[in-house]
Amino acid sequence: MANPKKADLSLLKLDYNNLTSEALGENGLSEADLADLKDPLTLAIKELKTKRDQGLLPYLDLPNDESLVNSLKKLSQKGRKKYTDVLVLGIGGSALGTSALFTALKPLNYNALPDKKRLWPRLWVADNIDPEGFSALLDRLDPPTTLVNVISKSGSTAETMSQFMIAFDWLAKSLGKTALVDHLLVTTDPETGVLRKIVNDLNLKSLTVPPGVGGRFSVLSAVGLAPLALIGVDIEGLLAGAKSAVAAGFNSWSTNKAALFAGLNWSLASKKGRGILVFTPYADSLAKVADWFCQLWNESLGKAHKLDGSANTVSQTATKALGVTDQHSQLQTWMEGPADKTVLFLETLNFKSQKNIPKLFKNQEALAYLGGQSLGQLLSSELKGTSRALTENGRPNFTLTLPQVAAKEVGYLVQTLETATVLSGVLYGVDPLDQPGVELGKKFTYGLMGRPGFTEFLDRYNQGLSVKKKFIVS
Amino acid sequence: MANPKKADLSLLKLDYNNLTSEALGENGLSEADLADLKDPLTLAIKELKTKRDQGLLPYLDLPNDESLVNSLKKLSQKGRKKYTDVLVLGIGGSALGTSALFTALKPLNYNALPDKKRLWPRLWVADNIDPEGFSALLDRLDPPTTLVNVISKSGSTAETMSQFMIAFDWLAKSLGKTALVDHLLVTTDPETGVLRKIVNDLNLKSLTVPPGVGGRFSVLSAVGLAPLALIGVDIEGLLAGAKSAVAAGFNSWSTNKAALFAGLNWSLASKKGRGILVFTPYADSLAKVADWFCQLWNESLGKAHKLDGSANTVSQTATKALGVTDQHSQLQTWMEGPADKTVLFLETLNFKSQKNIPKLFKNQEALAYLGGQSLGQLLSSELKGTSRALTENGRPNFTLTLPQVAAKEVGYLVQTLETATVLSGVLYGVDPLDQPGVELGKKFTYGLMGRPGFTEFLDRYNQGLSVKKKFIVS
Numbered sequence: 014m015a016n017p018k019k020a021d022l023s024l025l026k027l028d029y030n031n032l033t034s035e036a037l038g039e040n041g042l043s044e045a046d047l048a049d050l051k052d053p054l055t056l057a058i059k060e061l062k063t064k065r066d067q068g069l070l071p072y073l074d075l076p077n078d079e080s081l082v083n084s085l086k087k088l089s090q091k092g093r094k095k096y097t098d099v100l101v102l103g104i105g106g107s108a109l110g111t112s113a114l115f116t117a118l119k120p121l122n123y124n125a126l127p128d129k130k131r132l133w134p135r136l137w138v139a140d141n142i143d144p145e146g147f148s149a150l151l152d153r154l155d156p157p158t159t160l161v162n163v164i165s166k167s168g169s170t171a172e173t174m175s176q177f178m179i180a181f182d183w184l185a186k187s188l189g190k191t192a193l194v195d196h197l198l199v200t201t202d203p204e205t206g207v208l209r210k211i212v213n214d215l216n217l218k219s220l221t222v223p224p225g226v227g228g229r230f231s232v233l234s235a236v237g238l239a240p241l242a243l244i245g246v247d248i249e250g251l252l253a254g255a256k257s258a259v260a261a262g263f264n265s266w267s268t269n270k271a272a273l274f275a276g277l278n279w280s281l282a283s284k285k286g287r288g289i290l291v292f293t294p295y296a297d298s299l300a301k302v303a304d305w306f307c308q309l310w311n312e313s314l315g316k317a318h319k320l321d322g323s324a325n326t327v328s329q330t331a332t333k334a335l336g337v338t339d340q341h342s343q344l345q346t347w348m349e350g351p352a353d354k355t356v357l358f359l360e361t362l363n364f365k366s367q368k369n370i371p372k373l374f375k376n377q378e379a380l381a382y383l384g385g386q387s388l389g390q391l392l393s394s395e396l397k398g399t400s401r402a403l404t405e406n407g408r409p410n411f412t413l414t415l416p417q418v419a420a421k422e423v424g425y426l427v428q429t430l431e432t433a434t435v436l437s438g439v440l441y442g443v444d445p446l447d448q449p450g451v452e453l454g455k456k457f458t459y460g461l462m463g464r465p466g467f468t469e470f471l472d473r474y475n476q477g478l479s480v481k482k483k484f485i486v487s
Numbered sequence: 488m489a490n491p492k493k494a495d496l497s498l499l500k501l502d503y504n505n506l507t508s509e510a511l512g513e514n515g516l517s518e519a520d521l522a523d524l525k526d527p528l529t530l531a532i533k534e535l536k537t538k539r540d541q542g543l544l545p546y547l548d549l550p551n552d553e554s555l556v557n558s559l560k561k562l563s564q565k566g567r568k569k570y571t572d573v574l575v576l577g578i579g580g581s582a583l584g585t586s587a588l589f590t591a592l593k594p595l596n597y598n599a600l601p602d603k604k605r606l607w608p609r610l611w612v613a614d615n616i617d618p619e620g621f622s623a624l625l626d627r628l629d630p631p632t633t634l635v636n637v638i639s640k641s642g643s644t645a646e647t648m649s650q651f652m653i654a655f656d657w658l659a660k661s662l663g664k665t666a667l668v669d670h671l672l673v674t675t676d677p678e679t680g681v682l683r684k685i686v687n688d689l690n691l692k693s694l695t696v697p698p699g700v701g702g703r704f705s706v707l708s709a710v711g712l713a714p715l716a717l718i719g720v721d722i723e724g725l726l727a728g729a730k731s732a733v734a735a736g737f738n739s740w741s742t743n744k745a746a747l748f749a750g751l752n753w754s755l756a757s758k759k760g761r762g763i764l765v766f767t768p769y770a771d772s773l774a775k776v777a778d779w780f781c782q783l784w785n786e787s788l789g790k791a792h793k794l795d796g797s798a799n800t801v802s803q804t805a806t807k808a809l810g811v812t813d814q815h816s817q818l819q820t821w822m823e824g825p826a827d828k829t830v831l832f833l834e835t836l837n838f839k840s841q842k843n844i845p846k847l848f849k850n851q852e853a854l855a856y857l858g859g860q861s862l863g864q865l866l867s868s869e870l871k872g873t874s875r876a877l878t879e880n881g882r883p884n885f886t887l888t889l890p891q892v893a894a895k896e897v898g899y900l901v902q903t904l905e906t907a908t909v910l911s912g913v914l915y916g917v918d919p920l921d922q923p924g925v926e927l928g929k930k931f932t933y934g935l936m937g938r939p940g941f942t943e944f945l946d947r948y949n950q951g952l953s954v955k956k957k958f959i960v961s
């Protein structure tokens with residue numbers, strides 16, 4: 014069966030047949046369940062518009078920042094001549110989007126390609142502080158041809174700032190304190206925070222995390238666009254796709270992919286006990302979109318309280334998988350495990366390269382049928398077979414299809430999922446833009462690391478330790 | 488606080504204070520809940536022994552296969568001179584364990600190290616059939632110095648056999664059909680299956696997947712040990728650690744780490760609604776142990792039916808995370824999201840290398856405290872801070888500690904988790920060794936790919952398609 018032509022398809026297709034009772038019987042959403050979505054989704058879309066008009070959703074305006082695009086294009090043309098490597102120091106929302114789009118839009122072995130085939134600098138995203146991992150990474154890089162892009166909105170993220178201090182020292186020892194200025198690019202709040210202060214004191218090059226745009230919604234700001242531009246990603250294509258998605262996010266509920274994504278999952282979580290959303294790309298290039306999405310969904314919706322102060326008792330935890338690999342590790346539990354999962358397949362219809370299976374072992378019935386087909390056909394058949402098996406077993410699953418993994422399509426996808434997340438916040442009645450639950454752990458960490466002002470948390474930590482010693486087996 | 492000396496610690500420490508009501512109040516397991524574990528765990532350990540004596544648990548005997556070790560040591564000494572690269576073709580249980588132990592026991596940038604520092608061949612594990620990914624991988628390799636290790640127990644896994652046919656052709660075109668024999672190593676069933684037939688027909692070198700050892704329990708068989716030996720991993724150390732764990736798995740329940748791991752999670756899932764186990768290593772080297780564990784746990788326990796035929800209504804889905812990275816993407820939902828999670832921290836007390844944070848920016852209060860400390864100290868404080876925050880919020884969490892990430896410790900860890908899984912099967916009353924839920928999807932895939940004998944599944948697939956077309960938005 015031939016793949017559809019790219020021109021026949023929009024930038025993104027949503028097929029949710031296998032979430033409905035027509036496909037799943039009592040495990041699926043009935044016509045009434047679907048009709049029940051109309052009012053809350055219509056209200057949520059209206060609220061999206063109101064909040065945007067009030068300036069409360071600046072992530073929706075990121076695709077319109079033409080002056081940023083122009084300055085990043087200049088930066089990337091200069092950087093291309095000057096740097097062999099770009100090293101991003103960031104964590105969470107400062108890293109996940111960049112990694113996702115890097116993996117999607119450059120060849121999978123990009124960093125290993127010879128210069129002639131690569132044409133742009135390599136990109137490394139340091140999103141952990143493991144000493145072995147960070148040492149191994151720095152060992153591969155050469156300060157005179159490396160640009161370090163440190164990204165922290167607050168400027169005080171302990172992990173990123175530790176990396177920054179190490180990298181600063183590494184650059185300074187090799188290049189001297191004057192020359193290192195050409196090897197540092199700081200992306201942080203335009204006005205506040207210690208990193209902005211350092212930018213001003215040392216006259217460093219800097220970019221801005223736009224006010225009101227949280228880390229997990231920042232991939233299409235300078236946070237993601239700068240490193241992506243520096244390696245030659247088509248950032249205009251990304252933003253063009255995103256712009257289409259912004260507009261589509263205000264469509265009427267039944268033709269609005271972001272709204273349906275939000276509403277269907279909300280309905281499955283609240284009416285069908287589907288508390289786990291398994292985000293499963295069937296393409297190596299899309300693998301890290303799953304990581305990015307898991308932060309977006311979980312940090313936005315995993316809230317103890319609703320906006321009205323009452324307890325929030327329903328939400329959905331997103332987990333990641335990768336097809337076809339994880340079919341061989343997770344399918345058993347998707348098929349037969351607790352009936353708490355919805356599987357989301359993310360597929361592409363066209364790969365950047367193909368690989369044909371040669372016609373070998375023609376006498377072996379168990380192999381011969383493979384010969385003459387392609388790996389892409391097999392991957393696609395695996396997805397279809399898995400989806401059909403889940404459906405026959407009453408397990409809800411749905412599919413997002415990209416005609417190809419290219420800038421415009423990926424820009425459309427991320428912006429659609431961001432709006433789906435904000436609309437979900439309205440449906441659950443929680444604030445999708447805050448993350449109050451992450452502060453306490455940071456305070457204990459500061460206390461343990463001896464940061465001034467956090468002694469009480471060190472004391473509280475030690476107090477907790479003193480009462481528990483019993484339940485340890487060595 | 489100084490790290491404890493390695494000698495002070497066993498190979499693995501289990502600290503479950505933060506699962507108990509002493510730490511968590513009503514969200515924790517009470518003294519009575521813990522006492523309730525005694526009888527079922529004692530019975531489960533007894534059944535482990537009975538089944539082993541009956542020869543039904545051959546994974547427990549893998550650490551005793553000295554003749555395999557000797558032959559692999561010879562193989563690796565020969566291979567070291569002959570090959571620059573080892574390419575594993577396998578998926579699921581044929582890949583995950585090898586990847587996990589490779590990442591744990593070799594430097595993190597191993598494949599990128601220069602020959603002088605690397606000393607052994609590079610290792611590549613091809614566990615997907617994405618055409619872009621597989622092409623990118625083959626492009627990096629040179630047939631004359633590559634050994635391809637194809638691993639499939641049945642010999643008919645469509646993904647692995649497609650890779651095999653492509654790689655066979657790739658070797659044959661470069662080396663000719665005679666010489667390629669030296670570049671292929673086949674790991675499959677000792678007697679049955681098409682791959683064994685090909686081994687016999689073409690006189691290929693081969694190793695054995697031991698009968699009765701399923702993929703997810705096979706890392707310490709030739710499946711994992713051969714590629715690991717070929718890159719110089721201390722396989723004797725691995726097996727020595729595993730042997731200790733086999734013995735410890737028969738200890739009395741209250742001092743038996745495998746049994747407590749099983750029992751505590753069972754209790755949390757069945758009494759406290761904790762249906763998600765978040766497996767979270769705090770070390771890059773241990774990251775892939777989480778992937779391996781998720782298959783082990785989910786494929787073993789995610790069963791629709793108990794052994795007595797009744798419906799299985801409780802089990803736990805394992806998901807993976809990586810500290811400190813995923814603290815910045817998942818902590819919000821661990822803290823405040825649905826009360827359905829238990830977080831397992833996996834930590835090491837000693838990294839193979841350290842990285843100190845230089846004393847810079849001394850006038851900046853938000854940074855100065857970091858100077859003079861190490862990334863390892865920060866990572867450890869993050870884990871402690873996160874654990875304490877979860878605990879204060881009534882969220883169950885527990886910690887497995889390795890004194891160091893070395894062969895003996897890692898062997899002990901994987902064997903302990905395998906036994907914990909088998910004991911869990913007894914507690915839930917399911918068969919932890921089968922995977923009946925994965926067959927249907929395979930049959931649809933065969934049908935879609937035109938494999939003889941599977942036409943009915945193609946028809947059934949198309950029938951499913953014909954009734955659904957409604958719920959698509961483009």
